[in-house]
Amino acid sequence: MPVLVRGARQLLTMRGPRGPRRGEAMQDLGIVPDGAVLIRGGKIVSLGPSRRVENLSLARHAREIDATGRVVAPGFVDSHTHLVCGPARLVDYEMILAGATYREIAAVGGGILASVRAVREMPIRRLLLQAKKTLAGCVAHGTTTLEAKSGYGLDEKGERKALRAVQALQDDPIELIPTYLGAHAVPPEYAGRADDYIDWMCRSVMPKLKRRKLARFVDIYCDEDAFTIEQGRRYLSAAKDFGFGLKVHAEQFSRTGAAMLAVEMGAASADHLAHINDDDARALAASDTIATLLPGSVFHLGLDCYPPARKLIKAGAAVALATDYNPGTSPTYNMQMVLSLACSQMRMTPAEAFCAATINGAYALHCGDHTGSIETGKDADLVMFDVPDYREVPYHFGVNLVVMTMKRGVVLYGKGNVGWDEN
Ligand SMILES: [Zn+2]
Known part of the structure; x- marks a missing residue:
C-alpha cells in the first residue's frame, strides 16, 4: 500500500x-x-x-x-561507527575524568586492546544482542543507514565473528555498511611486529573477506601511537587491489600525513581530521575524499581540539558528520547531539550540519545514489x-x-x- x-x-x-x-x-x-x-x-x-x-x-x-x-x-546516515565493540570501558572513563591521556590509558591495559580482549571472549550471540540493542537506539534517534567497523577482534577469528554479526544484522532493521578495520591496533601476538601484522592482513585476511563479502570498506588507524603512513600506504594499496572502498582514521591526536594519504589513495573518506593544516584542507577540497568529522570523541575525552570545520568548508571540502560510536572515545549513537556539537563547538550552521549528517554521509559510504x-x-x-x-x-x-x-x-x-x- x-x-x-x-x-x-x-x-x-x-x-x-x-x-x-x-x-x-x-x-x-x-x-x-x-x-x-x-x-x-x-x-x-x-x-x-x-x-x-x-x-x-x-x-x-x-x-x-x-x-x-x-x-x-x-534519515541520518551515520558513516563512522564501531558498532560491534563489547562492553562499556568505565575504568578508562574514570581515568579520562581524572586527567589521563589516551596513551596513559593504553599503557595500563585500557584503550582499544581492552575491548579486543572482551570481544575475543564474547560468543557471537552476545555480540549480536548487544549490536541489536544499539541499533534500536540508533533508530529511535533517527538513523537509517549506519557504517559498522570491525577492529576489536584483530585476529582472524575475532574479526570474522564481528563482521558476521554485522552481516547477520544487514537490513534488520536498517542498512549496515560493513568495514574491515583490522589495522585498528597491533594485537598482542604481533607486539613489536606491526609490519608483519600488516603483511598478514593483506595476504591472508583481505582475500577471504572479499570472497565471503564480509566487508565493503577497509579502514586503518594512522597516528603517532598507531600505524605509520608507509604501513597505511601498503595496507590501503592491497585493499584497493581487492576492490574494497577505503577509509582512513586520520590526524586524530597528531598530524602524520594520513589525510594526504587518504587523498592520494582515493579513499571514500578521511575521518577525524582534528590536526590538519591548510595544505590538508586544500588537498581534501580538491579531491573526492569526504572529510568526516567526529566531534563526539573530542567532547567525550574533554579535549578542545575540535576539527576545523569552517576551514574545510571554506576550502571547498565535502564535510560529513558521524558519531564514531565506540566504547572508548565516543559512546553515543545520537546524531542529533553530534549536530549540536558541530554547531556549538565547530561553528557549523544548522543547515551545514544537516547536510553533513545526511547526503554527505551517504556519499562517504558510496550510498548517495539511493539514500x-x-x-x-x-x-x-x-x-x-x-x-x-x-x-x-x-x-x-x-x-x-x-x-x-x-x-x-x-x-x-x-x-x-x-x-x-x-x-
Ligand atoms: Zn573510529
Whole structure:
C-alpha cells in the first residue's frame, strides 16, 4: 500500500545535483514548506507541496502519516561507527575524568586492546544482542543507514565473528555498511611486529573477506601511537587491489600525513581530521575524499581540539558528520547531539550540519545514489522531528526530538500520534 507523509511544516529534501555538497551548497537544504512525500514499494515516487502531492491519484489510496507542524528530513546516515565493540570501558572513563591521556590509558591495559580482549571472549550471540540493542537506539534517534567497523577482534577469528554479526544484522532493521578495520591496533601476538601484522592482513585476511563479502570498506588507524603512513600506504594499496572502498582514521591526536594519504589513495573518506593544516584542507577540497568529522570523541575525552570545520568548508571540502560510536572515545549513537556539537563547538550552521549528517554521509559510504536525500526514486528513509523548524534540532542539545523513523517506507519507530495505525 502506498504511504503519504503530509503536512510537514518543513520538508528538508536535500535535493540537488549528484555528488556530495561543498561550500555554499551545504547551506541549501531544498526546504519545501507544508511538504509531502508519497511512497510506494519503499521508494519515493513524488514529493512537493502537500496540496499538490495529496491530489495525485496514488495518494488517494495511501495510508497517511500526519506531519503537521513538524520537520521531516532524510534519515541520518551515520558513516563512522564501531558498532560491534563489547562492553562499556568505565575504568578508562574514570581515568579520562581524572586527567589521563589516551596513551596513559593504553599503557595500563585500557584503550582499544581492552575491548579486543572482551570481544575475543564474547560468543557471537552476545555480540549480536548487544549490536541489536544499539541499533534500536540508533533508530529511535533517527538513523537509517549506519557504517559498522570491525577492529576489536584483530585476529582472524575475532574479526570474522564481528563482521558476521554485522552481516547477520544487514537490513534488520536498517542498512549496515560493513568495514574491515583490522589495522585498528597491533594485537598482542604481533607486539613489536606491526609490519608483519600488516603483511598478514593483506595476504591472508583481505582475500577471504572479499570472497565471503564480509566487508565493503577497509579502514586503518594512522597516528603517532598507531600505524605509520608507509604501513597505511601498503595496507590501503592491497585493499584497493581487492576492490574494497577505503577509509582512513586520520590526524586524530597528531598530524602524520594520513589525510594526504587518504587523498592520494582515493579513499571514500578521511575521518577525524582534528590536526590538519591548510595544505590538508586544500588537498581534501580538491579531491573526492569526504572529510568526516567526529566531534563526539573530542567532547567525550574533554579535549578542545575540535576539527576545523569552517576551514574545510571554506576550502571547498565535502564535510560529513558521524558519531564514531565506540566504547572508548565516543559512546553515543545520537546524531542529533553530534549536530549540536558541530554547531556549538565547530561553528557549523544548522543547515551545514544537516547536510553533513545526511547526503554527505551517504556519499562517504558510496550510498548517495539511493539514500541521504528525499528525491524521486530514492529509498524512503525519513525522520520526523517534533519541532517546527530544523534549527531546533541542534539547538535543543541532548534531547531526542525524533517522533518517527522510517526505513524504505516502513515505520521502525513511532512515538505519540503520528497518524500511524499498524492494524
Ligand atoms: Zn573510529
